[in-house]
Amino acid sequence: MELPLVSACFVAFALTMYVILDGFDLGVGILLLFQPAAASRDHMVDSITPTWDGNETWIIMAGVTLLAAFPVAYSVLLPAFYLPIILMLLALGFRGVSFEFRVQSKHYRRRWDLAFAVGSLVAAFMQGLILGGLMQGVTVQNQRFAGSVLDVVRPLPVISGLALAFGYAVLGGGWLKLKSSVSLQAFANRSIRVSAAVFAILFGVACIYAVKIQPGIRSKWASHGIALACLVGLFAIASGMLTMTKKTRPAVPFLLGLFLFVVGISGIAVIVFPDIVPFSVTLWEAASSSTSQTLVLVGAAVVTPIVLAYSAFAYWIFRGKTPERGWEA
Amino acid sequence: MKLDPSILARIQFAFTVSFHIIFPTMSIGLASFLAVIEALWLKTKKPVYLQIYKFWLSIFAMGFGIGVVTGIVLSFEFGLGFARFAQMAGPAIGPLIALEVLTAFFLEAGFLGIMLFGLHRVGPKLHFFATCMVAIGTLVSASWILSANSWMQTPAGVAIHDGHLTVVSWLHVLVNPSWLHRLPHMLTAAYLTASFMVAGVGAWYLLKGKHQQFARTTLGLGTAFAAVLIAGQVFIGDILYGTMLKHQPSKMQAAEGFWEKQSQSPAPYYWFIVPDQDHQRNRFELGIPYLGSIWLTHSLDGRVQGLKNTPRDLQPRMGMVFYAFRIMYGLAMVMFAVGVASLWLRFRGKLFSSRWFLWILAFMTPSGIIATLAGWYVAETGRQPWVIYGVLRTVDAVSPVPARALLSTLIAFVCVYGVFITAFLVFAVRIIRRGPGEAPPHAEASGSVKNAFRPYVLDNPERLVNGHITQRS
Numbered sequence: 001m002e003l004p005l006v007s008a009c010f011v012a013f014a015l016t017m018y019v020i021l022d023g024f025d026l027g028v029g030i031l032l033l034f035q036p037a038a039a040s041r042d043h044m045v046d047s048i049t050p051t052w053d054g055n056e057t058w059i060i061m062a063g064v065t066l067l068a069a070f071p072v073a074y075s076v077l078l079p080a081f082y083l084p085i086i087l088m089l090l091a092l093g094f095r096g097v098s099f100e101f102r103v104q105s106k107h108y109r110r111r112w113d114l115a116f117a118v119g120s121l122v123a124a125f126m127q128g129l130i131l132g133g134l135m136q137g138v139t140v141q142n143q144r145f146a147g148s149v150l151d152v153v154r155p156l157p158v159i160s161g162l163a164l165a166f167g168y169a170v171l172g173g174g175w176l177k178l179k180s181s182v183s184l185q186a187f188a189n190r191s192i193r194v195s196a197a198v199f200a201i202l203f204g205v206a207c208i209y210a211v212k213i214q215p216g217i218r219s220k221w222a223s224h225g226i227a228l229a230c231l232v233g234l235f236a237i238a239s240g241m242l243t244m245t246k247k248t249r250p251a252v253p254f255l256l257g258l259f260l261f262v263v264g265i266s267g268i269a270v271i272v273f274p275d276i277v278p279f280s281v282t283l284w285e286a287a288s289s290s291t292s293q294t295l296v297l298v299g300a301a302v303v304t305p306i307v308l309a310y311s312a313f314a315y316w317i318f319r320g321k322t323p324e325r326g327w328e329a
Numbered sequence: 330m331k332l333d334p335s336i337l338a339r340i341q342f343a344f345t346v347s348f349h350i351i352f353p354t355m356s357i358g359l360a361s362f363l364a365v366i367e368a369l370w371l372k373t374k375k376p377v378y379l380q381i382y383k384f385w386l387s388i389f390a391m392g393f394g395i396g397v398v399t400g401i402v403l404s405f406e407f408g409l410g411f412a413r414f415a416q417m418a419g420p421a422i423g424p425l426i427a428l429e430v431l432t433a434f435f436l437e438a439g440f441l442g443i444m445l446f447g448l449h450r451v452g453p454k455l456h457f458f459a460t461c462m463v464a465i466g467t468l469v470s471a472s473w474i475l476s477a478n479s480w481m482q483t484p485a486g487v488a489i490h491d492g493h494l495t496v497v498s499w500l501h502v503l504v505n506p507s508w509l510h511r512l513p514h515m516l517t518a519a520y521l522t523a524s525f526m527v528a529g530v531g532a533w534y535l536l537k538g539k540h541q542q543f544a545r546t547t548l549g550l551g552t553a554f555a556a557v558l559i560a561g562q563v564f565i566g567d568i569l570y571g572t573m574l575k576h577q578p579s580k581m582q583a584a585e586g587f588w589e590k591q592s593q594s595p596a597p598y599y600w601f602i603v604p605d606q607d608h609q610r611n612r613f614e615l616g617i618p619y620l621g622s623i624w625l626t627h628s629l630d631g632r633v634q635g636l637k638n639t640p641r642d643l644q645p646r647m648g649m650v651f652y653a654f655r656i657m658y659g660l661a662m663v664m665f666a667v668g669v670a671s672l673w674l675r676f677r678g679k680l681f682s683s684r685w686f687l688w689i690l691a692f693m694t695p696s697g698i699i700a701t702l703a704g705w706y707v708a709e710t711g712r713q714p715w716v717i718y719g720v721l722r723t724v725d726a727v728s729p730v731p732a733r734a735l736l737s738t739l740i741a742f743v744c745v746y747g748v749f750i751t752a753f754l755v756f757a758v759r760i761i762r763r764g765p766g767e768a769p770p771h772a773e774a775s776g777s778v779k780n781a782f783r784p785y786v787l788d789n790p791e792r793l794v795n796g797h798i799t800q801r802s
Contacts, residue, residue, distance in 0.1 A: 050442030053397060058435045060404050064430055067407060067415055068423025075416035078408025079728040085736045089402045090745050096398035097749055100391045104756040145412070149734050207596060276501040288420035291496040303431040310439045317443055317450050327446035 001296065008276065009071035010300050011062055014137055018058035019127075020171070020261050024051045024254070027172020029095055030122025030165060031191050032113055040184055041113050041326075047179040047322040049099055054311050056092065068296045072143050072286035073276040079145045080138050084152055088126035094119030095297035121165055128164030132157030134272070135210050135217065139282040156209050163202035169195035170241060171261065174254030177244075179322050189246055192253050196241035203238070205321045207231065216279045220271045230267030234260060332732035333454070335724045338410035341739045345402055347702060348746050352396030354701045357471055357516065358523025359389045360464035365550075367457045375593060377542050380476040384543070384765040385527065386602060388757055390445055395749050397438075410735070412724035414716050417494050421487055421502050429473030437466035468516065474516055479508035481717050482708065483576045489720065506576050510569040517562045518704060521664065522697025524558060527551040529694025530761055532687040543765045545681050548690070552565075552680065556668035563665060579639040580711030583650035585625065586614065587635035596621035596633045604647040609637060645713040653706035660700040667693060 025048045035041050066074045078085060094115045104110035129152050136156050139147030173191035176184055211218045220227045237260045244253045276283045287293065318327070365380060370378035404426065406414040443451060443459035451459070486501025487494050496502055528551025534544035574581045586599040588609050597616035605612050620633040636644055645781060674680045683689075716723040 031581055050446050053441050054435060054438035056397070056401070057430065057438045060434060061427070061430045063404050064423060064426045067419045067428045071419030071423065074419060074423075075728075077410035078405060078415070079412050079730050082728070082730050082734055083738070086403055086741070089398075089405060090741060092401060093398040093745060097391075097394050097752070100394040101752050101756065104387075104391070104759070133522055143416070145729055149730060229513070229737075246565045285416045288423070289495045292420040292424050295496075295499060296427045299424070299428045299431055303428075307431060307435040307439070311435065314439050314442055317447055321589070328449070 003290055003297065004069065004283045006297055007065065007287070008026070008283050008294050010297065011065050011069070012265070013029055014058050014062035014065060016262065016265050018055070018062055019265065020258050021055035022052070023049070023168045023261060024175040025055055026063050026095070026120045026124045027168035027170065027195075028175060029062050029116050029172070030124060030169050031176070031187075032117035033121065034068040034191070035187065038110065038113075040187070042325055042326065043180060043184060043278060043322060044176060045099070045102065045113075045116065047176065050318045050327060051311075051314055052099065054314065056096070060320060065296060065300075069288055069293050070276055070283070070286040071288050072128075073281060076138065076140055076143065076145045076281065076286075079135075079149070080147060081133055082149045084129045084157075084251065088123050088130075089121045091122035091126065095123060102258060116297040118199050118302055120168075122166040124168045125161040128161035129157040131164060131268075132160030132206070134179055134278045135160070135268075136214055137216070137279040138277050140277060143281070143285075156213060159206045159209060163199055163206055166195045166199040166202060167261070170238075171200055171230075171254070171257040174257040177248075178250050178254045183324075185246055188253075189244055192244045192257075193242055196238050196244075200238040200242075202236060203234065205211050214279070224270055227267055227270040230263050230270065233263045234267065289305070313319075332736055332773045334730065334732045334735055335595070335727045335741060337732055337735035338727050338730070339723060341735060341742065342406055342410050343432065343747075344779065345399065345406060345740070345742055346709075347705070348750070349396065349399040349403060350702065350705055351698055352392045353467070353471070354519045354522050354698060355392045355526070356389065356396050357467040357519035357696070358521070359385060359526075360460070360467045361520065361526060362523045362554075363389060364457075364460045364464040364551075367453075367460050371453060377546055379764045380543055381547055384760070386445070387760055391753055391756060393437075393441065395753060399746070399749075409771050410726070410728055410730070411716065411723075411726045412728035414721060416490065417483070417721055417726075418717060421484075421496055422480060424499075425473050425477045425480070425503070429470055429477075433466045433470035433473065435497050437470070440466070452502070471516060472518070472533055475512045476503050476505070476508050478708075479511050480505045482511075482573075482712055483507040484717050484720055507569075507572055510565065510572050514562070514565050514569050514704075515701075517558055517565060518697065518701045518709035521555060521558045521562060522701060524551045524555040524691050525664070525690075525697045526695070528555060529690050529692075533694075533761070534689050534764070535681055536691060540764050540766075548681065549675075551676070552668070552671035552690070555664065556672050559661065559664045559668045563661065566661065577712065578634065579636070579643065579645060580650060580707070582634055582636040582638060583645045583711055584654040584707060585621070585633055585635075586611065586616075586647065586651045588637055588647075589635045589797055590637050592633040592635055594622065594630045594632050595619045596625065596631065598624055599651075602651060603645075604651065606644070606647060609641070643714060645711050649710040650707055653703045653710065656703035657700050657707060660696050660703070664696060664700070666691070685786050 028044050028048050032041050032044060035044060058119060063074075066077075096119075098116035098119065099110045102109050132154075133152040136151075136154065138145065139151070170192055173188050173195055177188035177192065180188060211221065219297065221231065237256055241253060241256055241260075272278050274282050274284075276286050335666055341695050363385060366378050366382045366385070369375075370382060400665065407418075433520060440459040440462040443456065444463050447459060448456045480502055483506040485505040486495050486496060486498040486503075489495075527547045531544040531546075531548030534540045535548065570581065573725035586602045586604070587596070588604075589612065595618065597614075597618045599616035600615050601613070601615040602611045603613040604610075619629065620634055622629055625631070625633050636647055670686060670689075671680060674683055679686075712718055716726045
């Protein structure tokens with residue numbers, strides 16, 4: 001039976017949904033750091049407020065599907081990335097409560113905006129750190145994590161963390177260009193260009209470093225056409241984003257950003273496959289019994305289309321440009 | 330001092346899950362309350378209902394936000410702190426939680442935005458639908474997670490071969506022996522929590538002589554719900570007591586404070602004990618004679634089973650379970666008295682004017698939350714030393730994470746959650762002081778149905794002057 005493969009596809013789908021959807025939310029949050037005008041910050045946050053909760057839910061979906069379908073991977077990866085995961089969760093916490101608290105507080109809104117922005121930045125960085133940690137490989141013995149929780153404090157994870165934060169900023173800039181009013185268009189264009197440039201540089205450094213320390217990645221790039229194609233595609237898209245100006249149609253940078261991330265995730269999937277804990281545990285070794293896989297997959301097959309339908313409906317309700325005075329005005 | 334990772338992992342989980350459950354308890358109760366209020370508004374068109382809706386929506390929104398972000402932590406903490414548990418129990422509880430995410434979390438999240446910001450855009454009917462979807466989402470979510478937790482209390486439907494667990498029957502995993510009693514117990518607790526919150530704030534306004542119409546409506550509704558619910562809760566609680574006595578006797582033995590295999594006859598009902606676990610006795614005990622026999626055995630001279638019926642190394646700590654149970658049960662009795670008093674005062678037409686009663690209600694505002702927390706402490710500390718009762722011990726479930734990492738993240742959780750709860754309380758108190766109708770931040774609809782039906786205003790470029798955005802009020 002190929003159930004573990006189907007489950008892995010669902011985990012990958014949920015993770016992709018999370019990365020692209022919460023990616024632009026986190027990106028908008030990071031860009032708050034560079035927006036001095038309080039009214040513009042209100043406008044930026046308003047553009048993501050009605051839908052952020054649904055976007056964030058995809059990370060829980062990915063996490064618990066891992067628990068249900070690949071309990072061995074779940075129980076290896078979470079202790080391995082203990083510190084960055086907890087810091088990510090705390091940062092996501094600050095980001096999440098700031099949506100509500102900043103509205104409640106006129107005097108201290110600046111501080112909640114800071115909590116929002118730093119929370120977004122730290123969460124993005126930690127996610128990149130985890131990705132880098134996965135790429136350098138996880139030490140496993142007897143289906144248990146056997147490395148140190150400090151294994152992630154190394155150059156490759158740190159560079160990946162920075163790269164992902166700028167990658168999210170590209171998405172966030174694209175979202176702002178799509179949703180914000182005239183006043184923020186210049187800011188959005190500038191954000192996209194700068195973030196894309198820094199992202200491309202950091203990503204290039206990370207690739208060179210990864211090839212140096214992880215033979216698994218080197219052999220995949222050497223032998224696998226798709227992996228290499230994804231890598232080239234990624235740089236092509238990022239450099240394309242450097243040309244975004246005010247004349248570009250509003251949806252173009254956002255769609256390019258989504259494409260950038262889908263290509264990136266595909267590239268990673270090709271490198272990691274058939275492992276689920278990179279370079280040590282395969283999908284099949286980590287999988288739970290078929291009864292557990294079946295229940296999750298049947299549930300997912302039936303409910304996911306409905307989830308996607310009403311999530312799309314929620315986006316449609318709040319379609320068009322974000323009103324400058326907020327959604328309630 | 331040498332730090333023990335298993336103790337630290339347990340403290341961290343206990344702290345984060347205790348903090349979290351406060352907010353879903355409120356959200357489950359308030360979401361259904363808001364659905365009822367919006368239905369009343371749609372039916373009667375009385376502005377006071379929209380006022381109540383908007384007021385409680387702003388508190389609901391803050392609580393829901395904290396519930397979401399502290400809930401995500403838990404779905405990862407199974408693996409962060411208790412990797413061995415995750416590896417073993419994942420095949421059984423993982424799919425339940427995955428289905429919870431699919432059928433509940435997405436539903437809540439998808440419609441929350443419309444509930445908070447969509448009144449103008451979708452009109453009152455569709456908005457009411459969104460409120461109902463969020464309320465249903467909270468109930469569905471509670472059903473799945475109670476099923477998963479009940480499976481840990483009374484595991485069923487699985488086969489275990491050399492530490493690997495395989496599900497044999499999903500029906501038995503899902504409908505395990507305690508779920509059907511624990512689910513209504515928790516839902517009633519959540520509804521009681523909301524009822525006492527709503528009635529308490531109304532009582533406070535009446536004591537201050539402010540917002541009369543708002544206060545009378547909420548107090549009237551809150552006490553009516555509370556009176557019915559607490560009667561039901563006492564009944565459900567009694568059935569659950571019998572279920573747990575049968576399936577997890579050690580928990581109920583610890584809850585009643587007796588050590589000897591058979592207590593004296595007639596048995597007293599202890600309210601205060603100083604347990605000495607090492608010597609398997611109480612150093613001090615204070616109780617009401619006969620009441621233990623009457624309540625626990627439904628006879629005048631029945632004997633109650635003590636904790637010595639459970640082997641020493643499989644006993645929970647008596648003090649924790651006993652006092653958590655006393656707090657929950659004591660509060661339930663006070664709630665019952667308040668419910669009866671409210672019916673009497675309502676019958677006499679003095680519900681809104683008896684100041685002593687209003688004071689009691691105001692003090693009872695957080696009673697549901699405290700009772701629910703205490704109830705969860707009975708459930709979770711009473712299950713110890715097991716994490717999956719009879720299957721896996723908590724000490725054997727811990728992750729290979731060093732104690733120092735656990736300690737530093739525990740401190741971080743305490744600090745961050747401290748900020749969250751402080752901000753929540755400050756803002757909630759401010760909202761309550763400001764009172765209804767004083768420009769609450771959410772759903773600033775003007776109140777008339779006509780306005781709510783107004784088509785949404787697209788971005789209006791004329792309002793922009795030199796790229797300057799008008800400051801939001």
